[in-house]
Amino acid sequence: MTSHSCDVARREVLRLGLYAGGLAALGVPMSFGGIARAAEAAASGRILVVVELSGANDGLNTVVPYRDDDYYRARPRLGIRADKLRKVDDAFGFQSGMAGFERLYKEGRLAIVHGVGYDQPSFSHFSSMAYWHTGAPNSGAAYGWLGRLADGMDPAGTADYLVNIDSHQSLAVRARSHVPLVFDDPDKFLRTAAFEEESALRAVVTSRDVGNPTQRFLLEVADSAQNAEPRLRQACAEYRTPVDYGLVHFGLDKVAALISAGFPTRIYYVAFRNNAFDTHVQQSDVHARLLTYTSDHIAAFLHDMDRIGRDDDVCVMAFSEFGRRVAENANLGTDHGTAGTLFIAGKRVKGGHYGKMPSLVDLDDGNMRYTTDFRRVYATLIREWMNHSDVSAVLGRDFEGLGVIG
Amino acid sequence: MTSEDAWVDDLAPIKPADWNRARARHLLNRAGFGGTPEDIDRLAAMTPAAAVERLVDYEDERTGALPAFEHSGVYDATLQVFPPSRPAATRKAETTGEAIGVRVKPGGTRRVQPVVDRFFFWLRATALETRRVAAWWADRMVATDRPLQEKMALFWHGHFATGADKVRDYRKMLVQLELFHQKGTGNFRELLVSVAKDPAMLVFLDAGQNVKGAPNENFGREVMELFTMGVGNYSETDIREAARAFTGWSNDDLRFKVEEAKHDASEKVFLGKRGNFDGVEILNVILAQEVTANFIVGKIYRYFVRDDLSPDLQKRIGAILRENDYELKPLLRTIFLSRDFYSEPSVGTRIKGPVDLIVSMCRELGVKRLPGVPDFNSSCGELGQVLLNPPTVAGWAQGRAWITPGMLLARGNLARQMLLPDMINFVDPNLDPGAQIREVNNRILRGMSVTAATSEENPGAAMAEERAMANVLADKEDFNTRYGSLNGWREAVRRVKPTLRVPAQFSLTALVLPAQPKTTTEVVDIMLGRFLSVPLAEKSRLALIDFLDNELGTADVERATTYMEDPLRLLAHLIMSTPEYQLA
Numbered sequence: 001m002t003s004h005s006c007d008v009a010r011r012e013v014l015r016l017g018l019y020a021g022g023l024a025a026l027g028v029p030m031s032f033g034g035i036a037r038a039a040e041a042a043a044s045g046r047i048l049v050v051v052e053l054s055g056a057n058d059g060l061n062t063v064v065p066y067r068d069d070d071y072y073r074a075r076p077r078l079g080i081r082a083d084k085l086r087k088v089d090d091a092f093g094f095q096s097g098m099a100g101f102e103r104l105y106k107e108g109r110l111a112i113v114h115g116v117g118y119d120q121p122s123f124s125h126f127s128s129m130a131y132w133h134t135g136a137p138n139s140g141a142a143y144g145w146l147g148r149l150a151d152g153m154d155p156a157g158t159a160d161y162l163v164n165i166d167s168h169q170s171l172a173v174r175a176r177s178h179v180p181l182v183f184d185d186p187d188k189f190l191r192t193a194a195f196e197e198e199s200a201l202r203a204v205v206t207s208r209d210v211g212n213p214t215q216r217f218l219l220e221v222a223d224s225a226q227n228a229e230p231r232l233r234q235a236c237a238e239y240r241t242p243v244d245y246g247l248v249h250f251g252l253d254k255v256a257a258l259i260s261a262g263f264p265t266r267i268y269y270v271a272f273r274n275n276a277f278d279t280h281v282q283q284s285d286v287h288a289r290l291l292t293y294t295s296d297h298i299a300a301f302l303h304d305m306d307r308i309g310r311d312d313d314v315c316v317m318a319f320s321e322f323g324r325r326v327a328e329n330a331n332l333g334t335d336h337g338t339a340g341t342l343f344i345a346g347k348r349v350k351g352g353h354y355g356k357m358p359s360l361v362d363l364d365d366g367n368m369r370y371t372t373d374f375r376r377v378y379a380t381l382i383r384e385w386m387n388h389s390d391v392s393a394v395l396g397r398d399f400e401g402l403g404v405i406g
Numbered sequence: 407m408t409s410e411d412a413w414v415d416d417l418a419p420i421k422p423a424d425w426n427r428a429r430a431r432h433l434l435n436r437a438g439f440g441g442t443p444e445d446i447d448r449l450a451a452m453t454p455a456a457a458v459e460r461l462v463d464y465e466d467e468r469t470g471a472l473p474a475f476e477h478s479g480v481y482d483a484t485l486q487v488f489p490p491s492r493p494a495a496t497r498k499a500e501t502t503g504e505a506i507g508v509r510v511k512p513g514g515t516r517r518v519q520p521v522v523d524r525f526f527f528w529l530r531a532t533a534l535e536t537r538r539v540a541a542w543w544a545d546r547m548v549a550t551d552r553p554l555q556e557k558m559a560l561f562w563h564g565h566f567a568t569g570a571d572k573v574r575d576y577r578k579m580l581v582q583l584e585l586f587h588q589k590g591t592g593n594f595r596e597l598l599v600s601v602a603k604d605p606a607m608l609v610f611l612d613a614g615q616n617v618k619g620a621p622n623e624n625f626g627r628e629v630m631e632l633f634t635m636g637v638g639n640y641s642e643t644d645i646r647e648a649a650r651a652f653t654g655w656s657n658d659d660l661r662f663k664v665e666e667a668k669h670d671a672s673e674k675v676f677l678g679k680r681g682n683f684d685g686v687e688i689l690n691v692i693l694a695q696e697v698t699a700n701f702i703v704g705k706i707y708r709y710f711v712r713d714d715l716s717p718d719l720q721k722r723i724g725a726i727l728r729e730n731d732y733e734l735k736p737l738l739r740t741i742f743l744s745r746d747f748y749s750e751p752s753v754g755t756r757i758k759g760p761v762d763l764i765v766s767m768c769r770e771l772g773v774k775r776l777p778g779v780p781d782f783n784s785s786c787g788e789l790g791q792v793l794l795n796p797p798t799v800a801g802w803a804q805g806r807a808w809i810t811p812g813m814l815l816a817r818g819n820l821a822r823q824m825l826l827p828d829m830i831n832f833v834d835p836n837l838d839p840g841a842q843i844r845e846v847n848n849r850i851l852r853g854m855s856v857t858a859a860t861s862e863e864n865p866g867a868a869m870a871e872e873r874a875m876a877n878v879l880a881d882k883e884d885f886n887t888r889y890g891s892l893n894g895w896r897e898a899v900r901r902v903k904p905t906l907r908v909p910a911q912f913s914l915t916a917l918v919l920p921a922q923p924k925t926t927t928e929v930v931d932i933m934l935g936r937f938l939s940v941p942l943a944e945k946s947r948l949a950l951i952d953f954l955d956n957e958l959g960t961a962d963v964e965r966a967t968t969y970m971e972d973p974l975r976l977l978a979h980l981i982m983s984t985p986e987y988q989l990a
Contacts, residue, residue, distance in 0.1 A: 123627070123645075126800050127637050167790050168803070169810050182810035188788055191815045191983075192822060196957060197976055203949035204984045205818070210943050211986075214755045217806060218814070218985035225811030275798045280624055281615055285493045330620025331612070336627075365642070 048381055049255055049268045049301075049316045050146065050172070053294060055277030056125065057320035058334050059341030060360075062291055063092050063112055070360040078284065078328040092353075097292030100246075100299025101343070108351035109302065110343060111404045113377060115358040117339040117370025121322060125275060125336075128321040133171035135378055135395050145378055146267050147175030148394045153266065153386065154178070159227055163258060164269045165251035173269050179224040181265075186236035186254065189229060202226075235261035243304040246296025248272075252316075253297075256304045259314070266386070277320060280333040294318070302345060315346035315385050315405070317377065325366050339370035342377060348385075350406040375399045413745035414752075415719045420745050425454045432753050435939060435990040436710050437461045437742055438553025440766035443936055458742045462591070462735055464552035472549060475542045475580060478903040480531040482507070486659050488528060488574055492887060495525045516856070518885040519893075526887075526894025528574070534836055534902040535576035537783045540793035541905065543583060545776035547765040554738070559586035560761060561709050563793070564801035566601045566633060568610040570794045578606035579794050581660055594702060594732040595693055598633065599686055603655070603662035611799070614656045618670040621649035628799050634692045636701040640677060647674040652685040693732065700724035703737060710741060712752045713805050719746070754940035757808050758990050760789035763817065766990070767824055767982070770937055771912045778907035780823035784835045788816045809988065821982030825975040827909035836905055839895045846892050860888040914974035919967065926954040926961045930977070937981050940989050950980060 065071050066082040067090065085093025086102040092112070094102050104110040118137050122128040131137040135145030143151075150162050150173075157177035164173045164182040173180040183189045193201050205222050239257035251270035258265055272294060279287050298316055305311045323340030339358050355372035362369065379391045379399035391398050420429070430450035434441050438461060449457040460467075484507025489495035499505040499521040508524045511517040547556040563586060570579050582604050589597045601607050602625075608614065611625040626649030631637050654669030655662070674683045679691050692698055703723040707715050723737065730736040741747055758766060764785060768776065776782055786792055790813060791802055839847070849859035917936070923929045930950045934942055942950075957973035958966040966973075981987060 122637070123642060124631050124637050125798070126631075164810075168797075168807060179811070183812040188816060189812045190819075192819050193979070193983075194976060197953070197980060200949045200953035200980050201983060204942070204946040204980055205814075208943040208945060211940065212751075212755050214757060214806070214989060215940060215985060218757070218809060218988055221809055221811055222814055222985050225814050228811060229815065273797070280622060281612055282490050282494065285491055329615075329622060330617065331615040331622060333615075335623055 045266070045313060046385060046387070047259065047266055047268065047310075047314045048146075048386060049252070049270065049314060051250075051252070051294075051298065051316060051318040052129075052170070052172070052269070052271040053277050053290075053318060053320045054125070054129065054271060054273060055275035055279070055320070056128075056322050056324055056336060057277040057290075057340060058279060058283065058287060058324040059114075059320075059339070060323070060326065061283075061287060061334075062095060062098075063114075063341050064095070065091060065357060065360070066093050067091050068360060074327045074360060076328070077332060078334070091357075094295075095288055095291045097288050098295040100295035100297075104299055104302065104345050105351055109347055109349055110345045110351050111349050111402075112353050113342040113344065113372060113402065113404075114353065114355040115339045115368065115371030116319070116342045116355060116374050116377060117322065117368075118373055118375070121338045121367075121370070123322070123336040123338075125278065125321055130171060132319065132321050132374060135375055139396075142174070143176060144170065144172035144174045145394055146172050146269060147178065147180070149382060149386065149388065150178045150267055151176050152390055152393050153388050158264055159224065160263055160265050162267050162269070163255070163263070163265045165254050166269075166271045166273065170269055170271065173267070179220055180269075181224065181228050181232070183232065183254075186233050186257075189232050191225075191229060231261070231263075232258070235263065241304050241307070243300050243307065244296075245300040245304075246293050248293035248297065250293070250297060252301035253304075256301060256308070259305070259310055260308055279324070280329070280335060281331040283333040298343075298345060302347075306347075311347040315344065315349060315381070317381060318343045318345075319374070319377075323368065326360050326363060326368060327366060338364070338367040342374070344377070344380075344404050348405055350404055354402045354404060372402075373399065376402055380404050411750050413749035415716060416745040416749070417719075417722060417740060418745055419743040420454050420748055422453045422455075424748075425457075426450065428753075429454070429748050430457060431939060432748065433457060433461065433742060434553075435766070436747075436756070437738075438557060439547060439762060439769050440939075440990065441769045442772050445769070454743060458739055461554045462738050462742065464555055464591075467551040472546050473542075475539060476903060477577075478531075478535060478538070478901060480528075480535060480898070480901050481575075481577060484508075485528050485575075489525065492522065492525055492890075495521055496885065516885045516889075519890065522885050522887060522890030523893035523897070526890045527897045528894075530894045530898035531902060532574055532576045533570070534898055536570040536579060536794050537836060538903065538905065539576055539580050539583070540786075541776060541782045543793060544761065544765060544782050547761070548768045548776045549774055555587060555590065558590040558734075559583065561706070562586040562590050562597070562601075564796060564804075565705065566607065567796040567799050567801035568604075568606045569796055573606045573609045575606075575609070576794075577660060578604075578609065582606040583794075591734050591738065594727070594734055595689075598689055598693070601633070602629065602652075602685060602689060605657040605660050605662065608655060608657045608662070613652065616649060616653050616655065617665075617668040618650075618653045621646065621653055621670070623649045625649070625652055625655075629689075630692065632800055634689075634698045634701060635695060636697065639695070639697045639701075643675075644677055647676045647683075648688050650674055651676070651683045651688040655685055696724070696728070699727040699732070703727050706734075706737070707741065709804065710738075711747055712755055714751070754989050756990050757805055757988050759802065759804065759808055760786045760791035761793060762990070763789065763988070764820070764824075767821065768910065771824075771910060771914075772917060773910045773912050777824065777827070777910040778905055779827045779829060779832050779909040780820065781835050781905075785820050785823070789813060789820065814985070814988070817988060818979070818983030821987075822979050824910055825979050825982075826972075829909065832907065834905065834907060836902070837899055839892075839899075842888075843892050843895055846888055847896075850889075850892070856886055856889050860886055913971060914978060915967065915971045918974065923963050925963060926958060927951050929963055929974070930954060933974070933977055933981060937978065938984075938986050940986050942981075942984060942986055946984065950977060953977065953980065 064080050064085055066085055072079040084096050087093035088105050133144050134141035154161050160181050162173045162178050162180040164170055164180045167184040169182045206226055207219050207223050236254055236257045239260055245253045250272045255268045276290055305314050319342045320340050322338055324334035324337040329335050358368035358371055375395050376399045378395060380401040382388050382391050382394055384401050384405035427450040431446045434446060434449055495505050496518050499510050499518050503510050505521045506524045508520045550556055585600050585604060611628055612622050613625055616622040623645050627645045630640050650670045651674055654665045656665055671682055677691050700720050704715055704720050726740055727737050796802055846859050918929055918932050921932050923932055954977055955961050960966055
């Protein structure tokens with residue numbers, strides 16, 4: 001019912017792309033009006049993709065410190081032998097299923113950040129995840145760090161600036177002046193109605209200036225749905241790629257489709273759902289599988305970006321709410337811990353190790369002492385990647401970046 | 407509305423003089439799943455105290471012979487100790503020659519295949535039975551004369567969230583559900599102790615792994631963080647001490663048991679108390695904390711009344727629960743009778759959860775049984791609430807968390823499926839294994855070998871180096887999991903009882919005409935009155951009248967009575983697609 005506006009939007013994208021690209025190719029300086037602004041937007045149109053690995057990924061069995069005897073002492077049964085690893089250097093190796101990450105690392109596109117955590121850690125999935133979502137431990141902040149980033153970068157609240165691929169909206173993207181586009185299955189992002197209902201439907205579902213606060217909230221969301229619906233489905237339906245995204249498609253294939261279709265989205269939030277990484281019991285097989293899926297999917301996405309020529313524009317960060325205890329438990333699993341391992345990947349990322357690997361013997365009640373505050377990672381992404389200087393407005397105060405973006 | 411504003415935080419009971427139809431409707435929406443105009447009229451004709459009693463003291467109400475769950479008979483004793491994973495099943499089979507009651511073949515190809523088939527059979531069978539249990543429960547919600555019993559069971563299911571996907575035994579989920587039905591409005595202390603000993607909960611939070619000398623903290627943590635006190639009211643040490651007290655707690659199939667040899671009976675220091683506590687004593691220490699009652703009432707209040715609750719009101723309601731030694735009914739009576747419950751911020755501000763939405767849709771339409779089309783589980787899944795499989799141990803986030811742009815569209819679509827079910831395209835999801843298994847099935851039926859039938863479809867040789875690691879690993883296995891998955895499905899759908907696929911039976915014409923509307927305007931107002939708890943903007947109302955005029959070809963109802971059913975259903979669909987319809 002709004003296919004007209006959809007076509008206009010697509011034409012707009014094409015037109016700007018042609019003009020900017022065409023003139024640049026001819027060496028014409030783009031110093032005038034709209035075209036210059038469009039070019040500037042394109043130049044700074046970097047896209048941040050955040051991947052949440054919920055349940056607390058066991059960082060020690062992800063990037064294994066195979067030269068550290070303390071690791072094998074703490075994990076006599078769960079420790080992964082050096083010959084089973086995909087070694088990346090003389091200290092660390094990936095789980096055997098992580099061919100995708102190994103390739104990214106060897107291409108110099110993968111930054112591994114060690115010992116990521118925060119003071120007075122919570123061992124609760126929900127509290128700790130909320131701290132990561134808000135970027136404000138122990139605060140009960142109402143908006144997410146990505147929501148605040150979007151508000152800071154785009155106070156006008158451009159539609160579809162924030163996209164959350166999940167069945168539910170994450171606190172991380174909750175914003176004051178943006179209504180995030182949240183979807184899981186694009187085919188279900190569709191209002192089905194009889195032809196005769198069309199005009200009445202438009203009248204009853206969209207904006208009106210009445211009602212209680214919950215009603216007004218619902219109306220805002222209804223507007224967002226009405227606007228995004230046709231473009232989103234078209235983007236996903238039209239996208240074709242030969243790249244194999246692995247066995248579990250937790251959403252980056254959809255991100256690729258939207259990027260390819262020219263969505264104005266600058267921030268994507270994708271979740272590997274349902275606390276999957278909470279491996280208390282018999283973790284070896286299931287953890288290896290989860291890492292295989294994760295590594296396959298993220299590596300595939302970045303290679304797909306190469307393929308469509310957007311590799312310079314995207315950066316992926318993957319995190320968990322905390323790591324797990326150093327020692328294995330009695331059930332061939334691991335319990336809730338503190339510091340974790342985090343990944344930043346992309347063509348503009350300077351690959352290598354960041355943060356200091358915590359000691360596996362100098363522990364705080366069985367847990368690693370974190371070396372890198374997670375908000376330093378956020379500050380890195382905000383300032384170095386998104387070129388947004390007001391880190392304090394997003395994180396409450398400034399944090400030193402890691403120098404990951406080159 | 408000033409009097410209603412002044413009622414905020416006022417727990418004094420509403421007076422009979424203040425009782426009216428709108429408030430009766432509010433009560434039925436919140437303490438139940440809404441109802442027909444006649445249901446509302448009945449409550450409105452009572453005093454508020456009698457109306458609340460009618461809902462809270464439901465033991466006097468006839469149960470209407472709600473049918474018991476009919477098992478398909480897919481379970482047998484060899485499934486009692488089910489391996490935690492497919493690799494664990496095959497490892498056991500390879501080392502002992504047998505697993506899950508099935509022996510490894512002495513020779514031939516794929517010697518372990520029967521064990522893999524058996525593994526996937528039970529995964530599928532219990533998942534399908536779980537869907538049947540969920541639909542059976544939803545049918546009770548639609549049919550019952552005790553809606554609060556169901557609404558409270560739904561609350562506790564979200565509170566003591568336990569997921570069938572991990573428990574992998576629908577029978578245990580059913581036992582837990584019976585517990586919520588029996589004790590959900592009784593005494594919280596009894597309920598908590600019963601839940602701690604409940605087989606589904608024991609399995610879900612790894613109780614069997616919690617043993618002396620190597621405690622597993624999963625239950626010890628969640629019991630305080632999510633079930634009783636809330637985060638920030640205890641230390642990590644308290645969690646470990648609690649975990650020790652619960653060591654040895656386990657289940658023998660559907661019965662609770664304590665394995666004394668695995669129980670740590672030595673001294674614990676817990677929340678400042680010292681003693682050789684066992685699990686029940688730990689729960690008693692927790693229940694002695696003031697914060698526990700406050701936490702529980704806060705959650706109950708937010709479920710039934712509204713999101714924002716002042717700390718002062720929370721304390722006062724918490725005191726009611728403590729003074730009544732954790733009996734829940736005095737608390738529920740006070741809440742439902744209070745002026746606060748009928749104050750402006752409490753009314754028409756709650757977003758119905760998906761199950762609530764579907765059940766109340768049925769009840770508003772006067773439908774007495776849960777329809778078989780649309781499929782209840784699939785509909786709920788699309789709206790973000792799969793019964794018996796909450797997303798995490800924290801259950802479902804309520805309120806605004808139910809709504810995203812996509813979810814709003816899906817809610818309108820669900821209404822359309824309920825009002826105008828598409829029987830021609832309907833496929834029973836209980837019989838639909840998905841594209842991958844379907845493809846393997848078709849290849850096997852065409853006579854292909856197992857290896858060929860289960861190999862990856864995408865033979866694009868050019869992209870071979872791009873093949874994901876996961877697919878490479880699958881090729882190396884010495885038995886075929888994809889074939890096992892197919893075989894498991896085939897046996898499960900052969901044995902699980904079918905679900906009757908009958909759409910909702912109702913007539914909107916018959917619901918509307920008794921009020922003797924003369925004009926389409928009156929029809930629209932009758933329909934809005936039936937379905938909406940908050941008023942619709944005038945512009946929208948006029949658009950609906952205009953729509954009905956066009957569909958009927960007249961504004962004169964009498965002229966149109968013989969053909970108005972489908973137009974009325976479209977009209978209902980439009981109303982149920984509004985943001986306002988999501989509110990109760």
